[in-house]
Structure formats: C-alpha cells, structure tokens
Amino acid sequence: MIIAEQKPLDEIKSMIADYQKVLILGCGTCVTICFAGGEKEVGTLASALRMATKLDGQNKEFVEATVQRQCEYEFNEEVAELVQEADVVISLACGIGVQTMNEQFPGKLTLPGLNTTFLGQPVEQGVWDERCQACGDCVLYLTGGVCPISRCAKSLLHGPCGGSQNGKCEVDPETDCAWHLIYDRLKALGRLDLMTKLRPAKDWSKARHGGTRRIVREDLKLQEVAPRA
Amino acid sequence: MKSGSNLERVLEEGYFAVTAELGPPKGGSAEFIRRKAEVLRNCCDAINVTDNQTAVVRMCSLAACGILKEIGLDPVMQMVCRDRNRIAMQSDILGAVALGVQNLLCLSGDHQKFGNHPTSKNVYDLDSMQLIRMVRDMRDQRTFLSGDKVTSEVPLFIGAAANPYADPFEFRVARLAMKVEAGADFIQTQGVFDVKKFAQWMQMVRDQGLDEKVYILAGLIPIKSIGMARYMQKYVSGLSVPDEIVKRMEQAKDAKEEGVKICVETIEQLRDIPGVRGVHIMAVAWEEIVPVIAEEAKLLPRPIV
Structure with missing residues (x-):
C-alpha cells in the first residue's frame, strides 16, 4: 500500500x-x-x-x-x-x-x-518498509521475490556490491542488504543459478523515466453506443 | 592486445605490475595533477584517477586523465555508475579515447550519502556489471548499447573491482567470475590488510581458474596514523582491518614509518600468493609515500615495455 x-x-x-x-x-x-x-x-x-x-x-x-x-x-x-x-x-x-x-x-x-x-508494507507495529518502486518491469521472478530496485540503495541488478557487510547495507546499518537477502533466499531454494546470470541494462522507459505513465484497457473502456438508424 | 596501454603491456609480459591512485583536487588546477603525477611517474606502471571518490565533488577523472596523457603517463580512468546514465557514460568513454586514455576501471561508486552532496539524486542507470559489458561491446563489437555503430575504434583495457571482504564471502568469487564474463581484463581489489582471508579468496579464485582469465592486482592502503587505522577498522564498510594492525600502529614510535612497514610486508606476502599479478597502491592524499613503498618493497625500477 x-x-x-x-x-x-x-x-x-x-x-x-x-x-x-x-x-x-x-x-x-x-x-x-x-x-x-x-x-x-x-x-x-x-x-x-x-x-x-x-x-x-x-x-x-x-x-x-x-x-x-x-x-x-x-x-x-x-x-x-x-x-x-x-x-x-x-x-x-x-x-x-x-x-x-x-x-x-x-x-x-x-x-x-x-x-x-513509498509503496510498502508494515513490518512490525509502527514500522513500515519500502517494497516496490513501480518500475513497470517487475524483476521479482529473478530475485527470489526480493526487490532490488526498491530495496538496494543503488538499485543494482547484479549485487551485492562491496558495501554489503554482515547482511546489512553500508548506507544504513539498520537496513538489510537486499542482495544478501536475495542470495540467502535463492540459496535456500537451490536457485543460485539465477544470481550468476548477466542481466541486460534495464528498460527504465517503463519506469517514470519514460514520462508520465498511463494504462489504457480497451476491454474496460465504456463503448460508445452507435446511434440508431 | 586490447588497448596496448603500458599497464596491459607490463602485465602481458609477465612483470609484477604496480598501479597507484591519484585523487583529483577540489578545484580546477591542472598544476595539482601534474605535481602529484610527477611524484608517481617512476614508481608505477599506470595511475588510477578516481571519479568523485566517496561522492565528494572533485575535478572529473576524464580531464585529469587527459592531463596525465599530455605528460606521457598511462592513466586508468575510473568511472562510476552513480552520476551518469548510459548516454553520458558512452559519450565520456569516447571522449576518453579521443584523449588517448587506454584503461578504464568500471565501478558502481560510493553512495552519495557518504559525500558532500547527500541530498543529490543518484543515477544507477547501469550497474558496474552492465558498464563492463557495455565497454566490451563498444571495443569488440564497435556498437553502442543501443546497437548503433561506433565510428572509431575503442581500444580500452577494461578494469573492474573486487572486494574479498564484503559479504556474503562465498559469493564473492562467483561475482568476480561474472565480471570476467562481462568483459573485465584486469581487477583491482579492495585494500588488503587481512592477508589470510585474501589468500583464502585467491584459493577460490584459482580453483575456478579465474587467475588465468583476468589479471588480479591486490589493493593496498598505506596507513598514515593511528586514527586512520581505527577509523578504517570501525567505520569503513567493505574493509577488514585486523586488531593486530591497529595494535601495531598504536605501539609504534613513528606511526607513518610503521604504516609503510605494514604496507611493504603486505606486498611481500601478496607476491607469494599464486595468481596475484600486481599491486594497486591507494595512498589517499599521501601520494609521496608511494615511491618509498615501491623502493622498500623492491618494486623498482619499473620495467620499460
């Protein structure tokens, strides 16, 4: 929410x-x-x-x-x-x-x-964490369900960077390193292969960088009724 | 040969390479660059020029590298993903080639939180892995990231960083392998203090045969004072400074001398580790110590190739 x-x-x-x-x-x-x-x-x-x-x-x-x-x-x-x-x-x-x-x-x-x-989730009473940046091109299927776009300070697609220490992000010692979470999760799932693949540059045009976004669903739009002959 | 830079030739011919770091000034003085460069001229094979390190604004790496080329030195231009999108990066890379720069070190970059403009917006259009691949394709395929043709050669010897001390430790070598796959020709590591852990990492590197695919230069940070040792141990994430080092600095009569001694001893230990092809000395704002260290570590004279 x-x-x-x-x-x-x-x-x-x-x-x-x-x-x-x-x-x-x-x-x-x-x-x-x-x-x-x-x-x-x-x-x-x-x-x-x-x-x-x-x-x-x-x-x-x-x-x-x-x-x-x-x-x-x-x-x-x-x-x-x-x-x-x-x-x-x-x-x-x-x-x-x-x-x-x-x-x-x-x-x-x-x-x-x-x-x-932000778009986030309550993680405990009185604490909310960011979970999504609405980047328009979800990568959660590659990352064990942990979002690196919103949860890595550098939005890296190949982490963790050299600032990952004891599972925490160098930017804030209270914040989990998203890529460490991804590593732990993929390891537990036996899917570390997902983490060692090179990913192409992200298409940021689907994020806000392409200008204000709009979704049009023709199937939902009210159809104009043709006037009777 | 990828670019035929001095650094590449030294490594190619099997010499133990030495690179040193030069931090540009918080001002526009070309003389500053020349002065620091002259200190380093005869004690290293190439000079890394940092790109707004720790996110503090300084003269751009590109211009400083151009100045080094003018006086006949071999710069390693550092480029971070923090401040530029793919358009600016490719444009700067072409500019660097035009100025004769032959080595490019591709980095993520320190987060702006640590610098002097913490309220700025970061870019990270690409990450370091994607930057390496982009440069490789510009060089080997002569294509931009978009697929458009580059109208000249892009002869660059491509560098990347590796940090054996970051977590998760067991993933570090896998990440290095990805950088090699992306196109890295040489690696400059985070500063080594904990040689034991570094040796363990190198063992894993050799187990995967990566030392045969990429030149690995071990990073060194000469310690200037007790305060610096304590600060690095406590506050610089991604660095591992053993208690023993801090203790040696505390007990030393002359801290600077002890710092040099530690650095020289570390170089000697690193030379014995198979697969280490050189050292990268990062004497932050203490460039004048590099010739002393190189001399004492018996790294002089530098080969002429």
Whole structure:
C-alpha cells in the first residue's frame, strides 16, 4: 500500500496562513491503514491546529471530514458542500488524493498535509518498509521475490556490491542488504543459478523515466453506443 | 592486445605490475595533477584517477586523465555508475579515447550519502556489471548499447573491482567470475590488510581458474596514523582491518614509518600468493609515500615495455 507521513505542524500552519476556514479531509484507504491520514488523524491534526492557531492569536475554523477513497471522484462528491464552504482544503490523503481534489474542485485549492513516501508494507507495529518502486518491469521472478530496485540503495541488478557487510547495507546499518537477502533466499531454494546470470541494462522507459505513465484497457473502456438508424 | 596501454603491456609480459591512485583536487588546477603525477611517474606502471571518490565533488577523472596523457603517463580512468546514465557514460568513454586514455576501471561508486552532496539524486542507470559489458561491446563489437555503430575504434583495457571482504564471502568469487564474463581484463581489489582471508579468496579464485582469465592486482592502503587505522577498522564498510594492525600502529614510535612497514610486508606476502599479478597502491592524499613503498618493497625500477 501507499505509505505516507504527516508534514510537520509548522509547515501545515504556514500553508494555511492566509485562510480562515479550513477543511481537513482524510482518506479511508492506504493512509488510514498506515495511521497517517484517516479519520483519527484528521481529528488529531484539527485539534493541534485549533490550539496552535489560537495560541498565535488567530481565530481560524477547522472542519473535519474523511472520505472512503480520495483518489476517485465519486467518493469526494459526498463532501462537495463542505469543500464549497471552506476557504481551503488540507488533504490527508496521498499525493494522488490531493491532485484528484484539485482537479475535481478547480475553484478551491487543496493542500497536502502528508508527505507521500513509498509503496510498502508494515513490518512490525509502527514500522513500515519500502517494497516496490513501480518500475513497470517487475524483476521479482529473478530475485527470489526480493526487490532490488526498491530495496538496494543503488538499485543494482547484479549485487551485492562491496558495501554489503554482515547482511546489512553500508548506507544504513539498520537496513538489510537486499542482495544478501536475495542470495540467502535463492540459496535456500537451490536457485543460485539465477544470481550468476548477466542481466541486460534495464528498460527504465517503463519506469517514470519514460514520462508520465498511463494504462489504457480497451476491454474496460465504456463503448460508445452507435446511434440508431 | 586490447588497448596496448603500458599497464596491459607490463602485465602481458609477465612483470609484477604496480598501479597507484591519484585523487583529483577540489578545484580546477591542472598544476595539482601534474605535481602529484610527477611524484608517481617512476614508481608505477599506470595511475588510477578516481571519479568523485566517496561522492565528494572533485575535478572529473576524464580531464585529469587527459592531463596525465599530455605528460606521457598511462592513466586508468575510473568511472562510476552513480552520476551518469548510459548516454553520458558512452559519450565520456569516447571522449576518453579521443584523449588517448587506454584503461578504464568500471565501478558502481560510493553512495552519495557518504559525500558532500547527500541530498543529490543518484543515477544507477547501469550497474558496474552492465558498464563492463557495455565497454566490451563498444571495443569488440564497435556498437553502442543501443546497437548503433561506433565510428572509431575503442581500444580500452577494461578494469573492474573486487572486494574479498564484503559479504556474503562465498559469493564473492562467483561475482568476480561474472565480471570476467562481462568483459573485465584486469581487477583491482579492495585494500588488503587481512592477508589470510585474501589468500583464502585467491584459493577460490584459482580453483575456478579465474587467475588465468583476468589479471588480479591486490589493493593496498598505506596507513598514515593511528586514527586512520581505527577509523578504517570501525567505520569503513567493505574493509577488514585486523586488531593486530591497529595494535601495531598504536605501539609504534613513528606511526607513518610503521604504516609503510605494514604496507611493504603486505606486498611481500601478496607476491607469494599464486595468481596475484600486481599491486594497486591507494595512498589517499599521501601520494609521496608511494615511491618509498615501491623502493622498500623492491618494486623498482619499473620495467620499460
């Protein structure tokens, strides 16, 4: 899922400096699961902002709401009225939700209350790790199910590099060396042959480097009905 | 002959090769390069020029190598995958060939976290393995990575790194074999302090016959001070500095002298290991010690080939 974390309160405060009535809009999907932008966090942020702005001698109004999925228009329709009434919206969704809101309500500015950080997985209570970079050309079938693109600091296709020590990455001693994990896994599976093959240069055009990506599924698109003769 | 560089000829004729490292300045002084190069001129067969080592911005390796060619020396241009994509790499390689550079060492590169621009974006369009293969194809097939034709020869003697001290140890030789398969002609290893472990690695290298397929130059890092020994032992990952070395440095009356002694003894031990075809001395910001070490290790005079 998409992992995000809340921006520092001061940054949010400075973003809303020029606005009076602020709608704080959460999202019920990924960011709820990772405790960054669900209903509960909307409430916490609203309280914090009420207190902080009052201490600054301001009299701002904060309205709270959360939609099920901020990245789809139909869910945001439910709060259209609240959006109209507000001077500005702080979205506690990922960057996709923020952009959806700005597109859907062009007359209103929606600001990001979170930093969208990565695609990842909760590994223990309160800890999330990156697992995917959406590179568009999955290599997990070559690497025993461990992603070197997102989990190796250099995104190497032939690791581990000389900085792999005791199973850890030289960049951060708390982080596992992805290629050491791949080695252990392939060894256990009896498939080290996968690791000693030379791989061609990766096609990064399928990643973001080819420009903004789009998927079109003709089979899913609504067909235009031919007018009756 | 792959390129006919001085280094290649020395190795081809069976001499025990010596290379030394030159770190470019944090400035644009050609005089700096010439001064350091003159110190190294008569005590090595080729001079490695680092490519923004430890991700600290310095004069580019390409320009510094061009300066070395002007004064009649044989540079080994180091190229890392951190800062350039395949377009820039191939372009720089052609530029290097135009300046007469004949040796290229292909490296992943230190992560930018360790340098003076830790907030920069890294590239890693290719990794070191793919860089080696790309250079080999430019040289032997005269093709770019895209398949387009290169319109000149690309005579380069291709180098790669190997670290016997990184983990998993048992995979290190397999990875070396991949570099050889990719196209490496010579190898310069991480600095050796733990000779026993290095010998063990070399045994595995010989067991696979790799010493017959690639020239292996063992890396050496002369220790200048006790602080440096302690720092390398504790903080530089990919290095293995035994306690005994640190203790010797601590007990020495003259730390620099002891550092030289350790280095010379290590070279003597390395020469006895079958398959080691030379040494690569990385005297970081201490180039003037290389002639002293070469002399004491009886590596002088260097052959004229």
